[in-house]
Amino acid sequence: MTSIKKRLQAERRFKFYGQLGVFLSLLFVTLLMLKIFTTGSGAFFRTTIEADVFFDPAYMSVDQNSTKKEISRASFEALADSVVSSNFKNLDDANFIKVREMFTRRFDYQLRDHFLNNKDDFNRTITLDITASSDLDQIVKGNYPRNVPESQRKINDYQLSVLDELTDQDRIGSTFNFWFFTNGDSRDPETAGIWGAIMGSFYALMVCLAFAFPIGLFASVYLEEYTKPGRITDLIEVNINNLAAVPSIVFGLLGLGMLIGVFNMPFQVPLVGGLTLGFMTLPTIIIACRSSLRAVPPSIRHGALALGATKTQATFHHVVPLALPGTLTGTIIGMAQALGETAPLLMVGMVAFVMEIPGGPLDPATGLPSQIYLWSESAERGFIEKTSAGIMLLLLFLIVMNLTAVLIRRKVEVKW
């Protein structure tokens, strides 16, 4: 009787430990998510200052008849200054600069973009929500403390007073920061966006996939189906397994030395970054593919051979399609890993400040995790929330990719 009691108690204890483990893990993950979310959510909104904008012909070098090209090339800086002085009367030079600093540095870009789409506003006054500078943005969001001595603040007392005045006038607003998703990197936190990094990672992953998947698939098929077991095959298998465990920076060195050094490929481009990631992902794909091939029962091969199929026909008509779900799952997981890697990209130069959105795999670019890293290193406070927002986005992509892998596996899974 007692032995049964002891066994049941042990059962209950074991169950409890399991539940405790799960609970703690969920707790830590939740806390992490909360921290990231609360820090990062700010990045999705930016502070604006409502201003009256008079498209004064006196300060403009183009008019409503100018072409898009001409408008794009024109400078709107003078107009920007005029807007500041017309909204804030009677400013001396020092204060003018202080007020101008409260607006985003590239205030003129915003005016130009508006004019490009609304040429008929020439010589008219409209109300625009101008993006505030990052420092102002941070003060409004409460990330900078207000009640410290001026020397310890980014915003000086005069600017604070203007801010309070504008707040009373209800001219301080907040708008959804879609620039985060459409812009490339920038020195100014308020206009910095992640699209450049996303495209950079996208091109790199496409190159990685195009390189690693076919080679991995055919190498696995050859190793699994065509080679006879022997010392050489064992040696190859051991080496491939080891490669999967090699630190990723070693692949970065390989990319640097071979692709850039020997083949003279350009520096800092997704093509090279993608190939480097491809080297890294290849062992993962081969291991996943081989294990899927092994899981196909020999009876399928025998059935095909007994019908008079050649070995190649049996392999590609029957075995490979059955091994595909497993291979795809392994590939997607490999891609997800590659997405999150910074070290190999570092060596080939894809961890750098790149402002332009890359148009293809041969344009200079940076990757998503690299971008996050760069922002985290920045001195500007405004980049803190951007870093967390970037992390949120990266996590989202990883979750989506892993979920896709699971769904594909479920959908194409075959019962023998």
Next chain:
Amino acid sequence: MVEKNMNYALKTNNVYVHYGNKMAINNVAIDFPKNEVTSLIGPSGCGKSTFLRCLNRMNDVIDSCKVEGSFIMNDSIDIYSNDMPIESLREKIGMVFQKPNPFPKSIYENVAYGPKIHGIASSQSELDELVKESLHRAGLYEEVKDRLMDVATGLSGGQQQRLCIARAIAIKPEIILMDEPCSALDPIATAKIEELINELKENYTIIIVTHSMSQASRVSSKTAFFHLGNLIEQGDTTKIFTKPDKEQTNDYITGRFG
């Protein structure tokens, strides 16, 4: 009762098979009468399946396996000659395995695969006809005619095995090898397959390996008894089950082995 027919679909002689150094088949010679069912019986590990696999060269898949001997089909074709491509051989000699192994594709695809790779049908409609005819011959058509595009692995065990038979006969072989085809099936499915074998022998020569002596006595007209790689006795099935020549044979079929 097998009449004295001189027509043999396959004659084998001096067959030796080794796995590395281990001998699996020791000097076996059997002749298989055309359009008859011959069964190979014997205890586990006696080599009957190994011998069967020699006949469509499936042993070639195993590296360590060495096959010697003469295998002559229709008194003219040497199965192991270099002039005979394996794929053509397997078009003439089909095989049905112990555990039903349909491809995880549709029923239609399973039956159509063989004809497709051998280029037997010259048009889609010809292929459709061939599939239909093969399923009919295998006694499966009525049960699946409305769901030819359903996946084959959804069928019951007995239906799957009949599908494998349909698949094998779709390429119009002369000889069908069956390696314990009913061992994974229930008695009713087994009875259906045995009845099918009875019908098939009109058009094909059938060689069946079986663990069940009652099956051998039910379906075959000639029986060969293997033990430890040796052929102990071969002959008319009725004779083997009434008064076999060798005491070993009698001991085996009456259950005195062990």
Next chain:
Amino acid sequence: MNTHTDKNFENRLTIIRDQLSEMSAVVEKQLSLATACIKSKDSDSLETVKKLDLEVDDFEKTIRDDCFEVLTLHQPVASDLRLVFTALKVSKEMERIGDHCRGLSNKAISTKSNLDPEIIDSLSSLGSSVHALTHEVFDSLFKGNEEKAKESWRRDLEIDKLYKSILTTLIDKMEKDDALIESGTQHILIAKSLERIGDHAANIAEEVIFNISGQYQDLEKIKI
């Protein structure tokens, strides 16, 4: 010979074989007593023969039921099948021999014999021959001797000849003397029973040959 892996099966077959053997011993005893009755007219012998006949009938039923059970439950083949098949047929023949023994003893005791002692002697001698033949046949059955069985089958032909000559003699005697008709007829029937026993023994010999060789042979064409 090896034994069956299935001990239950092995037991059942052994029991059938043993029963058959015991039954043959009883039949032989019956036959010996019955043939003695021809001369001795001992009514105690008659009672014994009747009692033994009941035993023989029981044996036949038991063997029949045991064989049927083995066929149902074990589906025997080859040597086992031949054993069961033979046991069924032989036990039936033995049971018929037993019946004839009872019949002839009854007639031998109840008939007042006013026949010549010579005729009684030939009848008695016929009885001994039949007994010897039956003994030989049983021997060939349990020792598995095909040649001996073939010989026994031939011996029955001689017994048939002997019967015919006794028959002719008796008919002759009866034609010449009406008073001999009643006992003559009875003794013809006794002789007939003995001849039938010989036939049954020959049938058993045929079954023995089938049991050993697996085939029914056309014995008339075979020369020894």
